[in-house]
Structures are given as C-alpha cells and as structure tokens.
Amino acid sequence: MKQVNWAMLAALASALLLLAALFFQYALGMAPCQLCIWQRWPHLVAMVLGAVIWLVPTPVLAVLGAAAAATSGGIGVYHTGVERGWFEGPTACSGSIDFANLSAAELLDRVMAAPVVRCDEVPWEMLGLSMASLNAVLSFVLAGMWLMALRQRR
Template sequence: MTHLSNRQLAGLAGLGSAGLLLAALTFQHFGYAPCELCILQRWPHLAAAVIGLAVWAFGWARALAVLGLLAALAATAFAIFHAGVELKYWEGPAHCSGGISNLAQLSTNDLMAQLKAAPVVRCDEVSWSLLGLSMAGWNAVCSAVLSLLWAVSAFRRA
C-alpha cells in the first residue's frame, strides 16, 4: 500500500465497492433473491463507489476520502449486523421483502395472487456460503478491507 498514492487507494476502494455491488447483482441474476438487509448493505457500497469515481475523475481530497471511509464503515456495520442475524445472535427486521409494487392499482384477487407468488426472502436464513461464511459474512470481511483502504487514503500524509 505504501507505493500507491492516496488517490489510487481511494479509487481502488471505490472500485472494490463497485465490484461487491456487481457480485451482489450477479448472484441476484442467478436466482439468489436479496433480503431486506441485503438491499440495505448495497446503498453504502453505491455511495463509496460514486465517491471513488469522484476521486478518480476529479482528484483526491481528504473530505472525499473521509466520506468514502464513512460509507465503507456503514457497509461493514450493516454486513456484521446481517451476519449476526443469520447466526441468531440478535433479531433482524420483523418483515421480509416481497417485491410487490403498484399496490394501489391492484384488485384484491391480483394482490393475493402476487402475494402467493412473491418470493419471501428471510434475513435470518443463509442462502449461500463459502468456507463457512455467508454472503453477509464475506461482505463484512471485504467491507472491512475496503474501510482500511479508505482510512489509509484519508489519513496518510499526501
């Protein structure tokens, strides 16, 4: 990390968040529907990716690197929370995501049909794992590494 500039570190961290988003969307494309906490974890990565793009396009600024660090730390916290929910360490959200839209325009029969067909994705069930870590667990590990990159970028002398 010492031979990379702060700008390169921030760009790499933003690219890492973009890669995690791409991985999540790829899993979703291949049938792994996201739960509510999975969706929540994507927002900080989107912010970090945009901040990384801004650093890449406009140049490094400590304020941008600190914002990227905050986004990566939020992603880490959400992923740790989600992994804890999966491991039954604490309770997750009481409701699940079902993906039903246009509620005001649906008849009662159409609504019931969509409710029955909607995939219920529970936040407390592991849908995929590798080496004993769920997607949320891997997201926590990767997000922590990205947080470290952002921290070095933000606080190392320019």
C-alpha cells in the same frame, strides 16, 4: 515507484463486490433479502466517491468513503447476527404495491406470487462465512483502504 491510489482501489473493490452480488442474483438466481439490498447502497456511494475524489482530491471524500464502507460492514455484521439468531431481523416488507388500485383477489395473487427471501437463512457460504459475513469483513478492509487514501491526501 508509483504510489498506490487507495481511493480508486477501494472504489474499484466496492464495484467488484456489487458485481459479485449481481452475479449471484441474476446468474445464479439467488434473490437478495432486504438486508442484502441495504448492504449494497453504501458500496454504490463508495463507487461514486471514488469517481469524485479522482476529479476533486479532497480529504473529506476519503472520510466519507471510509464511512460508506464501514456502514456496509456494520449492516453485514447485523445481517450475520440475524442469520445466526443473535439479533431479530427486520419485519418490514421491502415491496411496493399500490393497494388502492388492486382488488382483494389481485392483491392475494401478488402476495402469493411474490418470492419470499428470508434474512435469517444462509443461501450460500464460503469457508464457513455467509455472504453477509464476507461482505462485513471485506467492507471493513475497504474502510481501512479509504483511511489509507485519507492519509495519502494529507
């Protein structure tokens, strides 16, 4: 019987979560908020770690994969708390505008045209869970899969 490659499975699952997020963003027109973007980065790290661990199977990469997945899960828990009013959300804007080269009128036009995506609103949910909540649950499952990979590497 062939043994499950937990690291590759976890990395593939992170890739599927990222693809789902991009589908919601580009196919369904649901622009991500700042916290949504933050939740994506650890999945990208986990995908890279999955590729590296395939080439260089070392236990430390499995630990890093678990940490990446858990980080996305932690951000997802925080985002869920912001959505439910348990925590205050970030106040910083995630845009990058070169203020030095814009006139006041151009700056106002850019600000007025920019879409507002709030972190404290739930644009879509399934089974009573927001996308942030689902990401948190699935990310913690992925962290467990990375720990299975660690156990496999020992």
